[in-house]
Amino acid sequence: MASEPGPPNSSSSLIEVRNLTRHYRMGPQTVHALEDVTVAIPRGEFVAVMGPSGSGKSTFMNLLGCLDRPDAGRYQLDGQDIGGLSSDALAAVRNRRIGFVFQSFNLLPRQSALENVMLPMVYAGVGHARRMERALAALEAVGLRERAAHRPTQLSGGQQQRVAIARALVNDPLLLLADEPTGALDTATSLEIIGLFQRLNRRGITIVLVTHEPEVARFAARLLQFRDGRLIGDSNQEPEVAA
Numbered sequence: 001m002a003s004e005p006g007p008p009n010s011s012s013s014l015i016e017v018r019n020l021t022r023h024y025r026m027g028p029q030t031v032h033a034l035e036d037v038t039v040a041i042p043r044g045e046f047v048a049v050m051g052p053s054g055s056g057k058s059t060f061m062n063l064l065g066c067l068d069r070p071d072a073g074r075y076q077l078d079g080q081d082i083g084g085l086s087s088d089a090l091a092a093v094r095n096r097r098i099g100f101v102f103q104s105f106n107l108l109p110r111q112s113a114l115e116n117v118m119l120p121m122v123y124a125g126v127g128h129a130r131r132m133e134r135a136l137a138a139l140e141a142v143g144l145r146e147r148a149a150h151r152p153t154q155l156s157g158g159q160q161q162r163v164a165i166a167r168a169l170v171n172d173p174l175l176l177l178a179d180e181p182t183g184a185l186d187t188a189t190s191l192e193i194i195g196l197f198q199r200l201n202r203r204g205i206t207i208v209l210v211t212h213e214p215e216v217a218r219f220a221a222r223l224l225q226f227r228d229g230r231l232i233g234d235s236n237q238e239p240e241v242a243a
C-alpha cells in the first residue's frame, strides 16, 4: 500500500513546493539551510539550480529526493503529499519514482557496470532475467552497452558518470535529480554529460540539476537561483543545444 502511486495529478506540476523550510540545529546555533521556498516545476522541464556554496542547493535537492524531511512547508510530487508518508513509503518513492546522480558517481567499486545498474531493481523486486535485460537497455541508452562487464576503475570519469546515469534511469523514474553531476569532470566530458541529460529530457524525463558552472546551466530551460537558503531568482531561458 505504501508504495502505490498517489492520486492522479490534479495540477500540471510534477513538483509543487510551498514554504519549504529546513533548519539545522548545531548546538546553540540554527542554520537556516532552506527558508520559505515556494516553487512549481511542471512535468518535462529541465531546470538548473545555481547559487554560492552553502546557499541551500543540496538541502533543496535532498528534500525533493525524499532523502530528508522539511521542518515546515509542503511538498507534493505528482499530486501526492510527501509530508504524510512513512519512512518505508518515502523509500519506495525514492526507489521507483526518482533517479539520483551525484558528483562522486557513487558506484560500487567491485561490481561491474552491469551489476551497478541492476542494483536499484533488486530493491524494486524485479526478477534476475528482467533486471539484466533492463540494465543492458539502460547502458545502451547512455552509450555503454559494450562496457557492461567493466568495473568502475576500468572506466573514465565520464563513463563512470554515464553508468551512474543508467543506474538512475533503470527503474524508469519520473524525475532525475543531479547534484553537481559534472563537478568532477573536465569541460569536454561535462558537455557530453549535459548533452546526454538533454536527450533524456527530450524523451520526457523531468530533470533538476545543481551546478555552479554557467557553462552547464545554459543547457537548461529554466534557472533557479538560491542565496542564504532562499530562492532569489527564477527565470526561463532559451537553452543552448548540445551537439
Ligand SMILES: Nc1ncnc2c1ncn2[C@@H]1O[C@H](COP(=O)(O)OP(=O)(O)O)[C@@H](O)[C@H]1O
Pocket (backbone or CB within 6 Å): 024, 025, 026, 031, 032, 033, 051, 052, 053, 054, 055, 056, 057, 058, 059, 060
Ligand atoms: N547535515 C547538516 N548539518 C548541519 N548543517 C548543514 C547540514 N547540511 C547542510 N548544512 C548547512 O546548511 C547550509 C546549506 O547547505 P547546502 O544545502 O549543502 O548548500 P549548497 O549545496 O548550496 O552548498 C550550509 O550553511 C550548510 O553548512
Ligand SMILES: [Mg+2]
Pocket (backbone or CB within 6 Å): 057, 058, 059
Ligand atoms: Mg551542495
